[in-house]
Amino acid sequence: MFSLPPLEELVAAAHVVALPMRVKFRGVMVREVMVLEGPAGWGEFGPFLEYDDEESSRWLASALEAGWLGHPEPVRSRVPVNATVPAVSAEQIPAVLASYDGLQTVKIKVAEAGQSLSEDAARVGAVRHLLPDANIRVDANGGWSVGQAVAALRMLNVFGLEYAEQPVASIGEMAEVRRALDGAVLIAADESVRKASDPLAVARAGAADLLVIKAAPLGGVRRALEIVAEAGLPAVVSSALDSSVGIGTGLALAAALPELPYACGLGTVSLMAGDVAAPSLVAVNGGMDVRDVVADADLLARFAVPAERRDWWLGRLRRCHALLR
Incomplete structure (x- = not known):
């Protein structure tokens, strides 16, 4: 495995976006997610808004695996x-x-x-x-x-x-x-x-x-x-x-x-x-x-959430990071 990255590093690597849907799916017309750029690539932290911190922390673990450890070798292309x-x-x-x-x-x-x-x-x-x-x-x-x-x-x-x-x-x-x-x-x-x-x-x-x-x-x-x-x-x-x-x-x-x-x-x-x-x-x-x-930097900027939504996601990130720690 890998060491849990410091919270400050994750905050600096985080981008929160709101992606519009073409059709409603799971009751959602706008999908908010956080993506993080780590040394091994990009990971996504996107638990649905109603999920509690314990459940959401597993989604953060997945994002950190992708961005800070990388994925296993594929057996098919x-x-x-x-x-x-x-x-x-x-x-x-x-x-x-x-x-x-x-x-x-x-x-x-x-x-x-x-x-x-x-x-x-x-x-x-x-x-x-x-x-x-x-x-x-x-x-x-x-x-x-x-x-x-x-x-x-x-x-x-x-x-x-x-x-x-x-x-x-x-x-x-x-x-x-x-x-x-x-x-x-x-x-x-x-x-x-x-x-x-x-x-x-x-x-x-x-x-x-x-x-x-x-x-x-x-x-x-x-x-x-x-x-x-x-x-x-x-x-x-x-x-x-x-x-x-x-x-x-x-x-x-x-x-x-x-x-x-x-x-x-x-x-x-x-x-x-x-x-x-x-x-x-x-x-x-x-x-x-x-x-x-x-x-893509331009797309991250185009779909970036307002400041108050970014703060909401950063609060969630802090709580889930604490649970993983």
Whole structure:
């Protein structure tokens, strides 16, 4: 590992930006993140605003690993990437998909609060109509009950699902859904891994067929690699609505996994109307070439937050740094 950099060094290296979205995603229309330039490269500290300091400190550990230690050596030079469709209306889907190049896999948000299963079905059906040969996966973010999940996934599987991500909230409920579906739809665990005090509990409970792994919430690429190895399940690497710097960390994780049987959810920069790097780290012909990402000074200045928001983020940085110390 590496020594924790002094707080003063991090404050001097920090840039806080507000990146506008093309469409609402996770209720967000402007995404605030902090990027830091370290001796080994750029790292991103971007926990969502509602996250507490303990959870956020793992995101800081990931940023410091990227900027002050660097990423592990890759075992592949290219990573397949899926498109992401937010909980938009079926009529909006062609415009969302138009921002992606070479579509082969699409992840679709379902179980959005205030929406119905018929709206989910319309969204999935619209994607299948536009892309008859694509792999389609759905993500409920734990929004269903067990009964709702089983019924919804049996219905949505008429369109052919690659897998369903986090259909219910708890590990016990995930195991129930998986048993009820009996292999008809594969189950992927996301929040049950990255938000759990024990990220391996889902594997021990037989609650998932595969894991969705995000480097930042787990404390960095190396820790995420350890979890995948210990769990013994296939992994999909995903992002957390990051700038290209944060996507670069996810790409480094995907590139370092010994096996990568699924396309990864690293295409969310395509949902943004602003970024910190030029060119942005987006999929070309359905994948990304592994490369380092360097933030652009002009873009950092263009999207810089007002002084009071920078102070808010620096306060968060200080508290999380203290927890890591």
